[in-house]
Amino acid sequence: QNQVPLFDGHQMFPALGNDNFQFDDYAEGAKRFDNLANLIRASTPTDPFANYQKCSDSNKSDSRPRAGSARDHHSSS
Amino acid sequence: EPLSRMDVLSEKIWDYHNKVAQTDEMLQRKLHLRDMLYTAISPVFPMSGLYVVGSSLNGFGNNSSDMDLCLMITNKDLDQKNDAVVVLNLILSTLQYEKFVASQKLILAKVPILRIKFAAPFDDITVDLNANNSVAIRNTHLLCYYSSYDWRVRPLVSVVKEWAKRKGINDANKSSFTSYSLVLMVIHYLQCGTTPKVLPNLQQTYPDRFSNKVDVRTLNVTMPLDQKHDNLEQTSPSEKTTLGELLIGFLDYYANRFDYDHDAISIRQGQRVERAALAARPKMHTSGDKETPPPSSSASSSSLHNNGNNVNAGALTSVMMHHAMSNPHFWRSQWRCVCIEEPFTNSNTAHSIYDEMVFGAIKEAFREAHGELQHNHDLDRLMECEPIKASITNA
Numbered sequence A: 001q002n003q004v005p006l007f008d009g010h011q012m013f014p015a016l017g018n019d020n021f022q023f024d025d026y027a028e029g030a031k032r033f034d035n036l037a038n039l040i041r042a043s044t045p046t047d048p049f050a051n052y053q054k055c056s057d058s059n060k061s062d063s064r065p066r067a068g069s070a071r072d073h074h075s076s077s
Numbered sequence B: 001e002p003l004s005r006m007d008v009l010s011e012k013i014w015d016y017h018n019k020v021a022q023t024d025e026m027l028q029r030k031l032h033l034r035d036m037l038y039t040a041i042s043p044v045f046p047m048s049g050l051y052v053v054g055s056s057l058n059g060f061g062n063n064s065s066d067m068d069l070c071l072m073i074t075n076k077d078l079d080q081k082n083d084a085v086v087v088l089n090l091i092l093s094t095l096q097y098e099k100f101v102a103s104q105k106l107i108l109a110k111v112p113i114l115r116i117k118f119a120a121p122f123d124d125i126t127v128d129l130n131a132n133n134s135v136a137i138r139n140t141h142l143l144c145y146y147s148s149y150d151w152r153v154r155p156l157v158s159v160v161k162e163w164a165k166r167k168g169i170n171d172a173n174k175s176s177f178t179s180y181s182l183v184l185m186v187i188h189y190l191q192c193g194t195t196p197k198v199l200p201n202l203q204q205t206y207p208d209r210f211s212n213k214v215d216v217r218t219l220n221v222t223m224p225l226d227q228k229h230d231n232l233e234q235t236s237p238s239e240k241t242t243l244g245e246l247l248i249g250f251l252d253y254y255a256n257r258f259d260y261d262h263d264a265i266s267i268r269q270g271q272r273v274e275r276a277a278l279a280a281r282p283k284m285h286t287s288g289d290k291e292t293p294p295p296s297s298s299a300s301s302s303s304l305h306n307n308g309n310n311v312n313a314g315a316l317t318s319v320m321m322h323h324a325m326s327n328p329h330f331w332r333s334q335w336r337c338v339c340i341e342e343p344f345t346n347s348n349t350a351h352s353i354y355d356e357m358v359f360g361a362i363k364e365a366f367r368e369a370h371g372e373l374q375h376n377h378d379l380d381r382l383m384e385c386e387p388i389k390a391s392i393t394n395a
Helices: A027-033 A036-042 A058-063 A070-076 B005-020 B024-041 B083-095 B135-149 B153-166 B179-192 B243-257 B275-280 B314-325 B328-335 B356-376 B379-383
Strands: B049-053 B067-072 B101-107 B113-118 B126-131 B263-266 B271-274 B301-305
Touching: A027 B049, A027 B135, A036 B135, B005 B153, B005 B243, B005 B379, B024 B049, B024 B067, B024 B083, B024 B126, B049 B135, B067 B135, B083 B101, B083 B113, B083 B126, B135 B153, B135 B179, B153 B179, B153 B243, B153 B379, B179 B243, B179 B263, B179 B271, B243 B356, B263 B275, B271 B275, B356 B379
Parallel strands: B067 B126
Antiparallel strands: B049 B067, B101 B113, B101 B301, B113 B126, B263 B271
C-alpha cells in the first residue's frame, strides 16, 4: 500500500534522499504565468487584410474592427 | 482590382490558421483541468506551482494540442534521472484515487514525464507533466513573445506544422522533427532569412527579460516589449512581405539556402552558426525539449490504470532510465543531421533526426514543396501531399 508522505514545508523530503532538499514557493508564480494568454489575445489581429483593397467589399472593410499586431499597435501609439 | 494570387495565398494561410488555432474555450478547459490537478497534488506538495508550458501557452498551439505541465517544487536543479522520477511516482500514486483521472503512464526520457489521460468531459485532453524542468517555463515565455511580436508568425507556424504533419516529418519517434524544432526553424528563418527582417533576437535585445538567470517566478508575462530597442527597420504595412511570400521563402530557405553540413540554427544568437562550434560546447543542464530517445535506446515506460494492480515502479524505472542515458547511441546521434540549438541549453532539439535516409527525404520534401508552391501558389495542393517514403534504416 502506497503511503503518501505529507510534509509541512519545513520538514525534509525523505524520498528524495537529500538532507539539504529545499522546497520553494511557486504557487502564485504558476497562476501568474497564465497571463501569457492575454499577450496572445492582444496581439491577434481581427482582420489583418482589412487594409488591402478587396474587389467586392472595399467599403465594408473600412468599418471592420481591426487590431494590429502588438508591434503595429505599439508603434502607432 | 482583383486580388493577386499572392494575396489569395496569404488569406488562405490566415483562414487555415484561424480554423486550427487553439480557441479561448479550449484554453479555459485546459486551465480548469490544471486547477483540478493542482487541487489533488497540493496536499503532497503544498507550496508547489503547476505551470502550463509548451504550445498551450506559447501562442503556437492548435486545438488538438496536448497540455504540457511543469510542477515546480524547488529553486535548485532537480536531478532528472532519479529525483524527478521519485516526484512523478508520488504524483502517480496520488492521482490514482481521483475519479477524473482515467490512466497514467510514466515515460522515461531525458526529462521524464507522467502522461495523464482523463475521464469525460476531459477525455480529449492528454497531459504531459514534468517535475521541475524550469527551462520549459523559460522557452514557453520566450516563444510566446516571439509569437506575439508580429501577426504573421503564428499563421506561418500553423501551416508549416500541418504541412510537416501531413508529410510525415513531424514525428520525433520516426526520426524527424518535433513541433518545437519546427517552431525554432520558422523563428530562425524570420530572424535571418528575410529582407526586411521580421523578428529580432529577443534574448540579445532584452537580456533583462529573457536571461536564464531570471527566477522563473519573476518573469515578466504582462508587459509588451518596448520595441524602440530592437533595431528592426520600421516598415509600413504595404512594404511588408506578405504571409504567402513568407511561406514560399521559408520553404526556399530550407530547400536551397540552408547548408545543413556546415550550419546550425541558433535562435539565442540570432544567426546561423557553425555546427562544429555548437557540438563542441558542453551541455548546460537538463534540456527543455521533450524528445524521446531514438527507438533503439532502452528508455521504457511503466503504466498504471485506475482499475489495474498498483505497482510502485520507482526503483525499477530509475535503473532503466540510467541505462537509456548511458546508451552511447543516444549521445552519438545528438548532433548528426540537423542542428537546432535549444535557446536556453546547449542541446540539439533536432537530435532525433539521426537517420541519413530520413534526412535525405526531408530535404527532398522541402525542395518539392517549394517548387510546387512557388509555381501555383495553391495552399490546398501543398496540403494534399503524400508522406515521405523513407524507413528508418538503423532502428
